[in-house]
Amino acid sequence: MSNKEVEVVFQPEGKRAKVPGGTNLLECADEAGVDIKSDCGGKQVCGKCKVIIEEGADSLSSPTSKEREELGEDLDEGYRLACAAEVGGNVLATVPDESRRGKQVILTEGLEVDFEIDPPLKKYRVEPETPSLADDTPDFERMRNFLNSEYGTQVEDIEHSTLKKLPRVLRDNMGRYEETFTASVLDNNLIRLEKGQKEDYYGVAVDIGTTTVVAYLTDMRTGEVISISSTMNPQVKYGEDVMRRVTMSFQEENGMEKLNKVIVEGLNDLLGEVCEDAGITRDDIMEVTVVGNTGMHNLFVGIHAEFVSKSPYVQAVGRSLDLTPKESKIDIYEGGNVHVLPTIAGWMGADTVGCLITTTPYEQKETQLMIDVGTNGELVLGNEDRLIGASTAAGPALEGAHVKHGMRAAPGAIQYVRIDPSTYEPKLDIIENEPARGLCGSGIIDIVAEMVRTGILQQNGRFNKDLETDRVRKSKAGKGNEYVAVWAEDSGIDKDIVISLEDVREVQLAKGAIRAGSNILMDEFGVETVDEIALAGAFGNYIDPTSALIIGLFPEIDRDKVNMVGNAAGIGSRLALIDEEKRKEAEWLVDEVKYYRLAAHEGFDMSFAKAQWFPHTKKDELYPNYDEILALREEESEL
Amino acid sequence: MSNKEVEVVFQPEGKRAKVPGGTNLLECADEAGVDIKSDCGGKQVCGKCKVIIEEGADSLSSPTSKEREELGEDLDEGYRLACAAEVGGNVLATVPDESRRGKQVILTEGLEVDFEIDPPLKKYRVEPETPSLADDTPDFERMRNFLNSEYGTQVEDIEHSTLKKLPRVLRDNMGRYEETFTASVLDNNLIRLEKGQKEDYYGVAVDIGTTTVVAYLTDMRTGEVISISSTMNPQVKYGEDVMRRVTMSFQEENGMEKLNKVIVEGLNDLLGEVCEDAGITRDDIMEVTVVGNTGMHNLFVGIHAEFVSKSPYVQAVGRSLDLTPKESKIDIYEGGNVHVLPTIAGWMGADTVGCLITTTPYEQKETQLMIDVGTNGELVLGNEDRLIGASTAAGPALEGAHVKHGMRAAPGAIQYVRIDPSTYEPKLDIIENEPARGLCGSGIIDIVAEMVRTGILQQNGRFNKDLETDRVRKSKAGKGNEYVAVWAEDSGIDKDIVISLEDVREVQLAKGAIRAGSNILMDEFGVETVDEIALAGAFGNYIDPTSALIIGLFPEIDRDKVNMVGNAAGIGSRLALIDEEKRKEAEWLVDEVKYYRLAAHEGFDMSFAKAQWFPHTKKDELYPNYDEILALREEESEL
Numbered sequence A, B: 001m002s003n004k005e006v007e008v009v010f011q012p013e014g015k016r017a018k019v020p021g022g023t024n025l026l027e028c029a030d031e032a033g034v035d036i037k038s039d040c041g042g043k044q045v046c047g048k049c050k051v052i053i054e055e056g057a058d059s060l061s062s063p064t065s066k067e068r069e070e071l072g073e074d075l076d077e078g079y080r081l082a083c084a085a086e087v088g089g090n091v092l093a094t095v096p097d098e099s100r101r102g103k104q105v106i107l108t109e110g111l112e113v114d115f116e117i118d119p120p121l122k123k124y125r126v127e128p129e130t131p132s133l134a135d136d137t138p139d140f141e142r143m144r145n146f147l148n149s150e151y152g153t154q155v156e157d158i159e160h161s162t163l164k165k166l167p168r169v170l171r172d173n174m175g176r177y178e179e180t181f182t183a184s185v186l187d188n189n190l191i192r193l194e195k196g197q198k199e200d201y202y203g204v205a206v207d208i209g210t211t212t213v214v215a216y217l218t219d220m221r222t223g224e225v226i227s228i229s230s231t232m233n234p235q236v237k238y239g240e241d242v243m244r245r246v247t248m249s250f251q252e253e254n255g256m257e258k259l260n261k262v263i264v265e266g267l268n269d270l271l272g273e274v275c276e277d278a279g280i281t282r283d284d285i286m287e288v289t290v291v292g293n294t295g296m297h298n299l300f301v302g303i304h305a306e307f308v309s310k311s312p313y314v315q316a317v318g319r320s321l322d323l324t325p326k327e328s329k330i331d332i333y334e335g336g337n338v339h340v341l342p343t344i345a346g347w348m349g350a351d352t353v354g355c356l357i358t359t360t361p362y363e364q365k366e367t368q369l370m371i372d373v374g375t376n377g378e379l380v381l382g383n384e385d386r387l388i389g390a391s392t393a394a395g396p397a398l399e400g401a402h403v404k405h406g407m408r409a410a411p412g413a414i415q416y417v418r419i420d421p422s423t424y425e426p427k428l429d430i431i432e433n434e435p436a437r438g439l440c441g442s443g444i445i446d447i448v449a450e451m452v453r454t455g456i457l458q459q460n461g462r463f464n465k466d467l468e469t470d471r472v473r474k475s476k477a478g479k480g481n482e483y484v485a486v487w488a489e490d491s492g493i494d495k496d497i498v499i500s501l502e503d504v505r506e507v508q509l510a511k512g513a514i515r516a517g518s519n520i521l522m523d524e525f526g527v528e529t530v531d532e533i534a535l536a537g538a539f540g541n542y543i544d545p546t547s548a549l550i551i552g553l554f555p556e557i558d559r560d561k562v563n564m565v566g567n568a569a570g571i572g573s574r575l576a577l578i579d580e581e582k583r584k585e586a587e588w589l590v591d592e593v594k595y596y597r598l599a600a601h602e603g604f605d606m607s608f609a610k611a612q613w614f615p616h617t618k619k620d621e622l623y624p625n626y627d628e629i630l631a632l633r634e635e636e637s638e639l
């Protein structure tokens, strides 16, 4: 075999490598950037690296005996083991799906998520015969037949704008087919046909939060996020909280139109930003996936939302939606798709589904409690056997709302607090080291935990009035006492920044709701402890698990069994964009998660009352190692 | 059993009857206007009249012994024979599809077409439980489940505008579900939900001819056409013939946009007319079906049409299309559907498919030759075993184009001609008895046939110059001779109306093409004669079969084996609108009809030349009974 350079092309991507003769196809694939499974490391024994030789079979090295054994009859069908076959001339090979390596990508600090790069939307290189009088199969049917015979891909429909241009796109000026095209197929639908080889294509995963909207521009070939942009949800101007907006949507004239218009415009602006950043055009974006709570979902899709906001909180649709760019008014490639993830029940929305396909409790033996703290607190408890869930009206306080000096995680927000147990003086960490303007979610949990640990707060949430410090004082504005975190002269707002009894009360209500919800789910599930906790939500990455344990936000658990999964809903949107299996899981979850209505649960009120204490009225029973947790914190604080 | 009046409701339509106790369900159904099969005439022996009792089973008479025998286990499933069960109280019964009577409707003079009223688009009465905290299934899934459990109907998707309004449409002012709704389902898609019981719904079958566009407003419950409107194809202003328009579509700037716009506007005008006539609104129209030749198809859909007009005449798509009202710009109910029938090959278009699902050669043992004379002449030959087809560039002359005094079938057109063989004086029938302005298609065939019969024309098409009449003379304008059909003083155009040698030549070319095409198809099929001829096309209903035989337009055949099927393409559009099976047949035909390219056929030129004679150069061989045909005409003429 000569050493001359040869070219190897891998289908369906059409990726190419130029290599010296004698290189094996597995190395060629690596060179071309095509991922082929090779579990045995190229030793010709695992049989995973099968490829189909389309052209140039004769120029390959003869099949080895191991190869014959591994492939059997497949050998006659044109299969070779990539790790065995060495090239001696140009080769065109197809890499079947089964031989492709799934990728494992670490998406967030707290979590490794397994997924395959297997987007529902796929591109294929097509090289059909030009029609003739003897073979006058219509253009669409010709593409369909090629995709079916070459890739086993079923195509049934063709998107309307694609059809209209099809005859022209296919042909050169002489009326004959060009040689190579790229077909984009989504759900058996030919949604695009481009001249030549257009390997790259893009999608955008979107997370519509009540407060923040994030867009992740994704390279669909690699799953890589190549640009992120976020913005405040422009609906905020109509109301900070989701219920106000939903109410406006049906009470105010053209309320829905206004709310829908601003979020659509906001999204289109974000898409424009990520495109500009990445140097692509809107027309390059083929698909968008969307998660959001039920309110955001309805206002984005334009669904009449009156009745999902009133008992019995029934949503219009559970299953996922596929909208055209026209229907959704999202400005991407006109034949593209906007996929909205499904919702589980009333207010357990597409955001929770996004979290679950990220934390995947259904794939493990260990029991996971997933807590998504956002506008509400959503809880899902379960493992591979079953999943149960509940919503709590818990979120806002923990995100800084309803707390007098609460604020978003922005410059000037206190995000970390430690209190000296002898002097009651606080040590603070403020975002961007600006003069403090308030406390963000993690700061609130920190400060309350530290007030509990240092005895400023009693177990029942009352202030201890007998402390030797002017930081604890009678509240100037409201009732009861308050703790001064920052004196006016050091603050950025020329006022003392305080945590009042009322603020503590808000935290108690919020954490009590989540804790009581967890308890009821654990009762229903028949467990007394959980094996792991996944903490999701915009502030999930910042919250200190020890502080959360001190206030009793969740059941007692080893600190390293608490995973901060960050914006898991957004990650779920990304996963759904690039992994078809994840969409199926999402759809499956709708029926799979049994949803409990806490309000309807007999024991809820009592459980709720008990869970408002720090960490709980049944502290000794539920937090047997509470003192160790406090000790751990003390050690940390001393560092 | 008392004789008190009771109410019986039949599902899924929700049709009602108030009847005295003791009435059997078959009579109730008749009263309610529900068609139930009763092959044995209600004698409890055919078992065809099965219904499912949903409510009120106890109030029915006990099952008879014949009934037990007929129904067996079905009895336990709630089935009864409608002809046996007598009502004693209110009853709710479902009539399964199998028990519904198919309708046979005579659509045209020449043809009985069997079809079922089984539109792909169906309406269902739905009466779902109102949601509660205990049962919070989403609105869409609730409808889906109801349709599935009550009717076995699979619903997977919901049309976007229907989804947006869904929660509001379902509920009263108290937020509870209303009692009854009507769901419209098309292809597993819930496309409409209306409050209350809305039995009636409408569709429009459209036939886009090169010259004329026809719209048939149809009651989808009965298949009945309740209003017809037609108009000249507004594209005519851009060119009478289809090729000119197709060429304009890609050669002229915005050519496609202009042509598409006028036909869409024209169609929307027609829809407006039929709606007004029937006293309904556009919003009541749920579906539109469209047939037309490949040119009309492409210009309507907006498909780039350059390459279907050039060799190898490959169309963009064969399969049928389902377009949204937005995509097609057709102004009907926004969630409705525009179904465009499939095309078989290049220029054997949706119009031919429409003809074939009307004449259904594939359902019979007898060999049928279907001739659709329009802009082209389309030929399909076959029976239940196989079908072969071909196109001939034949139509225009037979429709009056390219003939000097040819005109459309309009007032003043000569549509019937008999010539006295001794005096050569013609007897004419003129549309609306106005002074003659020209000859329409049937008049042209008549006059040529009579000129042949009376010896004015020789078998080869030349004039016989030795006749004692001033009606045959040297042509004033063109070459050769001509026959004067109407003297100037009697005409409505102050000119002699003549048939010249050139006109005869045009007829020879057209009929020669069709005749040669038939011959080649018959050769390919392996038959020397055909069992029947179906003559379709705008003028199919008017042409005189004896005249057609005299000139040799088609093979020799018994006169009563020639069926005039009129505008079979338009009938096909109507059938596809109301019978799902017909759509499947249409789709199946695309692959089933083997298409021959006559131009590519070796023997075509010779065959074409021979077929131009009257009736054929091989007259004795192909028309052994020609003299009898002439004799038959003589008898007719004497009447």
Ligand code: FES
Pocket: A037, A038, A039, A040, A041, A042, A043, A044, A045, A046, A047, A048, A049, A081, A082, A083, A084
């Ligand atoms: S990599 Fe194991 S057989 Fe090829």
Ligand code: FES
Pocket: B037, B038, B039, B040, B041, B042, B043, B044, B045, B046, B047, B048, B049, B081, B082, B083, B084
């Ligand atoms: S009509 Fe024949 S069994 Fe009822």
